[in-house]
Amino acid sequence: MKHLRRSILHLLLPLGLLTGTTAAQQPVAADLSRQPEVGPVRPYVPPVSVQDQLPNGLRLLVVTDHRFPLVSLRLALHAGNAMVAPDDAGLAGAVASLLTAGTAARTALQIAQEADRYGGAITANAGPDYLTVSTSGLSNRLSPMFQLLAQVVLRPTFPEEEVQLHRQNGLQELLAERAQPGFLAGVQFNKLLYGNNPYAVTAPTEASIARESRAALQQFHDRTFLPNNDAVLVVVGDVRVSEVKDLAQRYFGDPWKFGQPPQAPFPAPPMPTTRRVFIVDRPGSAQSTILLGTPGLTRDAPDYFALLVANEVLGGSFNSRLVADLREQRGYAYGIGSADRPQLKLGAWLVSTEVRTAVTSEALKEILSQLDRWRDGPITATELEQAKNYLAGSFVRQLETQAQVADQFLTTALYHLPPDYLQTYVQRIQAVTAAEAREAAARHIDPAHAVVVIVGDARQIEMGLVNLQPGSILTLFNDKGEQVGMFPPSGVGKR
């Protein structure tokens, strides 16, 4: 009966879908005790872009991909959080949110409905360096997508009622975010790592939200939304290059005038002389969220790829040393990892994890000991090969969807990477030697000067953390980022 049912299923298949499966062969069973041979990797050629620059300075990248009847658009410019004065923290994010809240031609609801009609949504996001507006939809609606994107980028009106609602909701959202340990850890970490540097400020405050106004938004928009302010338009999908070029000129060339791009001051971040441990008190926390980090590398650093490979060995994948130790050996954490966060002018490198409260200091001790072994000890040939293969494989997997392709090309353009960056990425990874990887780790990542931020129940973890580094003093913050004490409380507790 089984055989019969199976053949009926075959008959029910549309004929065009059959790919020559033959009647039941019974091949000999494989020997499970032997790992099978693996052939060579099939070559992979990353997609290429057609590049152009409009007379007003806007750069255009087009990647054609006809596999799916979709198209993804990204427009980014140098208007990220680091372009904002500390008092106005969150202003770039507010502009990003409210670009889609109204234009001369459409209300917020009409903008959302227009995006529905091409099968997508239009959203904007402010990162540390750049503000990016993204949309995607069915490729036969390319023209309306361009029109809507141009309206929100060039002609937002920031309606008073929408600004007011954004301010009101912003206060509540801030409250909601402060309930999240990851948010508390990130905000405090950036403040402490970057000091007076613009990368220090990554979240608004009650005071900065109160300063949000239609005039401030409009002024930031006027100042930064210039085609020659490092602006890039990326279009990926089932499109013709000539059509995209025409639409780009029509919507972003003729109507968009260039101007004087703003410069933001970039004071050097603090140079710590010791490792400092900070606690953000979250009473009743079921876990401690640990962020340990140092300044990191930018993408154009000569040993960026060497650090990438070294980082992979330490904490870049499931097979890494940190996961093997803290998760698979000790059961302290569900997840742990390390990564370089490469910003435009100065990166950050960090280890992050969440561990149960009772093992907080043991976990930090183990992370530090792994860091020492990583910097001082060898990377084995197997580890090196694994790390490089994993990075090469991940690279291919990060170019599967149109949205991923758009993001990769946007990154190469915004960070001014060489035109052959994607084509040579795998070669650059494969060229790294074990010595270079270790050297990069030892040169750039110094745990003795790291910033450590732990979000957790202070009363339960402070003693263990002080004992880890005898003589050290912990600084305690509340969820608003205000300093609320020291531990030991005397502040000079040498023991």
Next chain:
Amino acid sequence: MRLTPLALVVVSALAAGAQTVPAAPLIPYTQFTLPNGLRVILSEDHAVPVVTESLLFDVGGRQEHAGRSGFAHLFEHLMFEGSEHAPKGVFDHLVEGYGGTDNASTHEDYTFYFETAPSNALPLLTWLDADRVAHLDVTPTNLKNQIAVVEEEKRLRVDNEPYGPLEYVAIGEQSFSNWQNAHPVIGTFADLDAATLPDVQAFFNAYYAPRNAILAVVGDLDPARTRVLLTRYFGQIPNRGAIVPVDTREPPHTIEKHVTLHDAHAHLPALALTWPGPPRDNPDFYALTMLGELLFDGESSRLYQALVKTNKVALNVDGGLGFPDADYTDYRAPGLFSGLVMYKNGVPAVEGTTSTEDLVEQLIFREIHVIVANGVPDDELDRVRTRMRANWIRNEQTTLDRAQLLALSALLNGDPGAANTELNKFLQVTSADIARAAARYLTHAQATVIVDLPGTAMPTGTQEPQ
């Protein structure tokens, strides 16, 4: 067969007049069943030299028994902890070492495993998967280790996370009556701690047998050679113990239920509203899916407009058929149609309401009543259809997307071909279908309302009836 150039399905959108719309690219596939009952689906696509091998087992939290909540998920972790010929560490070491990635997820009623890797590594993936299904080898140390890891996962997602206890525990516990459906997939610490090696063996024997699995391999492969490869490795695996049938039937829900919880970590209140949903093989399944999209999806949605913009009472809304555990792609009855609203502190109740939460609930029911009474205007339904179609195509882009879609179609529709035909059924839903389904399912009598208040007025997770 290559996926490019694309074949397009053409359907007629009934309510939009006689206009024809191309729906989505077809996913080519072949299927066969091995003598041991393992269902196999192959789909060839050489766009990138990548392949996904996935294994779906027809078992999830609902098959657990009292005293062992969380076990299906714990078992999923153990599947990566070593088999007879690939001891602990080897699985990730090889998959990642050849440039791939792997993961798994445990759901109410299925468990999904996958590896995505450069296509030359397929024999290795096949060997690793076959060895763990044939000869899983769990030691006491590895069991203890993964209990600790899963407990950290529970702390991370549930105990330490605002709204975690609401989403992962309370919605199921309050909305279902039958323990099989009501208990959380993540389990309890006591039940996780109680798991033993004999439990592991019994679960493995019953549910991780070839006849209870669907193997889908998608990407840069040769179907004929892959069929031989899979047959050689998986064909030799015998079925072991018998599957113990589990009764997941739910009694009818006939009285609106109200529950209030206190959430130690949340700073803003939230409200969840759930209703029992239809069987999947039912016109109302398609209608309620479309209704979920138009109520909750995006800034143009009815409830975003009503709660966030017009009445300014909420910060965000989310929901739909299957929410929060599933969506229309993996919905399986008994399931829920649910909404979740995070609303603001200090918004006063307005005339005709008793509290802010009552206002939120009334606004949700008001939108439902409008749809029941008036149906959905053509232009609104057209927008929802267009978005549904574009999202469907977006979700076909990766080899993993397609493996998951084919395997779920085989599990839930009994036919991987549903991956190519289901979209049309969503696009054919009419205004009258939506109004009828809303009237039948989204009633006061069948509703469960859970209010999640910030603070620790009572210990986390306990409830007081209203």
